[in-house]
Amino acid sequence: MNWVALDRGLRLADKRALPADRAKWMRERDRIYEEVMTRGWNEKRRAFTQYYGSEDLDASLLIMPLVFFMAPNDPRMLSTISAILEDPRHGGLVSDSLVYRYPPQPRIDGLQGEEGTFNMCSFWLVEALTRAGLAFPEKLDQARLLFERVLGYANHLGLYSEQTGPQGEALGNVPQAFTHLALISAAFNLDRMLGS
DSSP: OHHHHHHHHHHHHHHHTOOOOHHHHHHHHHHHHHHHHHHSEETTTTEEOSSTTOOOOOGGGGHHHHTTSSOTTOHHHHHHHHHHHSOGGGTOOEETTEEOSSOSSSOOSOOSSOOOEEHHHHHHHHHHHHHHTTTOHHHHHHHHHHHHHHHTTSOTTSOOOSEEOTTSOEESSSSOHHHHHHHHHHHHHHHHHHHO
C-alpha cells in the first residue's frame, strides 16, 4: 500500500499540477516494487506470500492487480491466484467459493476464536479473475461462477457481514461497508468484461 500511496500521489500531482518531489517519490515507488517482486515471491510455493520468507498465502495479495501494482495476467499473479484457489487443507484459501484472509489454521493472528472467510476477499478474488479474463477467457467464466456463488451468502436484505462462518452464518460487523465496496467493484468490472 506504500507503493499505491506513492503511485497515486504522483498521478494526482501530475493531473492537478500539485507540488511534488517527483524524482524521490518515483525512486521510492520503484524501489518498493522491485523489493516486493523479488522478496515477496516464493519460488517453492510459486506464489507471492504473506510476508518475506513466508510460505503462507494472504488474500490481500489479490489486490495487486486491482491497484495496478502488476498486470492481472502476469504469470506470477496467475500462479498466486491458482494457489489461493486451492482448498485450505492443501495450502490455499478458498472454501466453498469463499476466501479466508490467511490460512485458518494454525492461528497466526494470536486472537482467540475462529475466523470465518472474509467476504471482501471473496469479491477481490472475483475481480482479480475478471481482470485476468481479458487474456484468459476461462478465468472470466470462473469469476462469474464464483460471483454467483458468493452472492448467495448475502442476508435476506442483500447485505453482507464482514465474515461468513463455517455454516454460512454472518460473523463480524453487519453490514460491512468494505465488503459492499468490493462487491460493487467486482460487479462493475465483471459486467464490463462480460459486455465486451
